[in-house]
Amino acid sequence: MGSTPAGRTVSQKRLEHGDFMAERITKRADDYAQWYLDVVLQAQLADYAPVKGCMIIRPNGYAIWENIQKALDGMFKDTGHVNAYFPLFIPESFMMKEKEHVEGFSPECAVVTHGGGKKLEENLYVRPTSETIIWSMYKKWIHSYRDLPILINQWANVVRWEMRTRLFLRTTEFLWQEGHTAHATYEEAEQEALKILEIYRHFAEDYMAIPVFHGKKTESEKFAGALHTYCIEAMMQDKKALQAGTSHNLGQNFAKAFEVQFQDEKSDLQYVWATSWGVSTRLVGALIMAHSDDNGLVLPPKLAPTQVVIVPIFKDVDEKTQTVEAAQKLKAALSAESVRVHIDDRDQYRPGWKFNEWELKGIPVRVEIGPKDLAAGNVVCARRDKPDRSEKVTMAMGGAASGIVKLLADIQKNLYDRAKLFRDANIFDVENYDRLKELMEKEEGFARCFWAGSSEDEARIKDETKATIRCIPVDQSGTEGVCIFTGKKTTTQVLFAKAY
């Protein structure tokens, strides 16, 4: 991975290509990190903010987040959850109540010390996550088993003062949803955590078209303050892992810290069981790194803000009138099928320019309607997942709407299949530590292996290979094998990978 600064790369490329048009995107093979930044900036998903580590989510990026929100919010509500909103500021004393939680989050918290021109009596933490303030309220709301469960979600911003940031993947402030539930029993909380994990898995695969491993975090990777943490992990095109969602069984840790008890049916006093779970704007980054190519963004149709762009091709007013009219008819037919369509009838750009523009922005299907098509009663469709010109298909005008609906479904499926093929081709069963080291050094992919080591063993492997245990997958073969590090016999298999 080179340390080539952005400006340099662009200028070098221009010299090579003798090309002075809009900026080009760094090739993935040349510099993956730079390619990612080029896509984010040039597709106008985000921009750097005046404050270090912060970003502006531009309309193109925010629209993707809105679609993510819409889909997930529906799934949460379908499973009985309700939305609420808790404050941004958390009293310092709350943050201090749960030991592991404090230790986990204190170093990365932004703290407000002054307000209204005066020093505050008690410092206020800008939420890095809301467990503490929410459980301070649950204490007020929960008295009886009849008050349970509480299934609250909130869509919010949080702040974590990270040392190193990357657009969407890790920013100082980010948007997310955080679910916080309260239950009467461990089993119920456990079921909730797993139910959400399943929602996340389903969402990742069905909407984002990204295959994921779902599993459990090891002790050293779990959430600060949880009994255990479940997660979904995805493989990006550079074969690194991205944690795409987490779901925690918090046990009674927060209930005890905030003294939240309820009376059960037998009038016995019990501490409440808790879960919390979240996904963030990082998912936008996942989308980019999973599907996009050297021409720019590639979006799965289900999350693409615009699914179809129609480019009328004309060279005079008459042709414009006719092609735009045809475009509008097609748009109406597609809208009737709930397809999100945009007609690009701008005069100031020529068709070729528009093709490249919409490709860069990741629109799944582009429809071209020109005079030749009008004469033949056709439209020409180009699919973003196969940008090769030979992949263009011609459809009869009459059947175009239904044809495009099918095409969108096919693109959605193709993106998933492609990502899954890539992932499966880059997972290796590893039998010994030397092979793991070699695999990580060459950045060949994920390693699946038997594991019976400790947190210390894990830390040492991280030191030596930079790889961590991404998760203990739920799906286990059940066979027995030998731990790659300790040599002990075990049936537990884990996934090692370098992670974002």
Added chain:
RNA sequence: CGGGGCGUAGCGCAGCCCGGUUAGCGCGCCUGUUUUGGGAGCAGGAUGUCGGAGGUUCAAAUCCUCUCGCCCCGACCA
């Protein structure tokens, strides 16, 4: 915090080493014209506190000192 890089027009850069008139180039933008099925051509035109502060000098984008900021890579993390 360590390593690297950058700050000059809206964007991307050159100029700096070796100080010297009106600080250039491409894209974009404006006007006109011909164009329009994979990033159009021609002709005109507008645009700059050279990141900031001090200093050296007859003269500073250029040399010196200090400073601010951002980006990339690594250590921490969703």
